[in-house]
Amino acid sequence: MAERDDRGRLPMLSMAAAKQAATDAGIPEIMAPLSVFRMLLQHPKLARALSDLLSTLLFDPKLDARLRELVIMRIGWATGSVYEWTQHWRIARGLGMSEDDILGVRDWQSHAGYGPAEKAVLAATDETMRTGAISQETWRECATHVGSTEALIELVVAIGNWRLFSSLLRSLEVPLEDGVAAWPPDGRSPV
Numbered sequence: 001m002a003e004r005d006d007r008g009r010l011p012m013l014s015m016a017a018a019k020q021a022a023t024d025a026g027i028p029e030i031m032a033p034l035s036v037f038r039m040l041l042q043h044p045k046l047a048r049a050l051s052d053l054l055s056t057l058l059f060d061p062k063l064d065a066r067l068r069e070l071v072i073m074r075i076g077w078a079t080g081s082v083y084e085w086t087q088h089w090r091i092a093r094g095l096g097m098s099e100d101d102i103l104g105v106r107d108w109q110s111h112a113g114y115g116p117a118e119k120a121v122l123a124a125t126d127e128t129m130r131t132g133a134i135s136q137e138t139w140r141e142c143a144t145h146v147g148s149t150e151a152l153i154e155l156v157v158a159i160g161n162w163r164l165f166s167s168l169l170r171s172l173e174v175p176l177e178d179g180v181a182a183w184p185p186d187g188r189s190p191v
Helices: 015-025 035-040 044-059 065-079 082-094 099-110 116-131 136-145 149-171
Strands: none
Touching: 015 035, 015 044, 035 044, 035 149, 044 149, 065 082, 065 099, 065 116, 065 149, 082 099, 082 149, 099 116, 116 136, 116 149, 136 149
């Protein structure tokens, strides 16, 4: 059932087996070809729970998609998650985000293209990665610039979710899908 892919720490399901496992678990078939789900679908219940969370955050968001992608890109950069950075580079570009604004997460405090909302969510992201929580001062900034109560809750969940995914992707050494180049556009990865 599983084919061995020596690029990761665990075998991945074949494409056909992943599609069948996704169907059986009630996961959208669009997730099945992703390397991360080709691994996760070997634990269908957990794969379903993570898929449901991702579906809510990505396809029915309350948090502005641009802010969400900046959070994800910051986590991918700060943690050295090649898979997360690369996949969400493509999503961010698909949302119309400029390369400069995406690359700005590397040194977001100095990036001129960010306003108060972007700076607030990026500060929240860094604080959560560093201390496990958002400070009172940063929370006030987020409350002022992010939007509704639902968006604020989603911000906290998004930070936690993509931090979890970074650990999962890096620990399992999930490979990029065939033909996908890492670290676009300049190939510079975190030190």
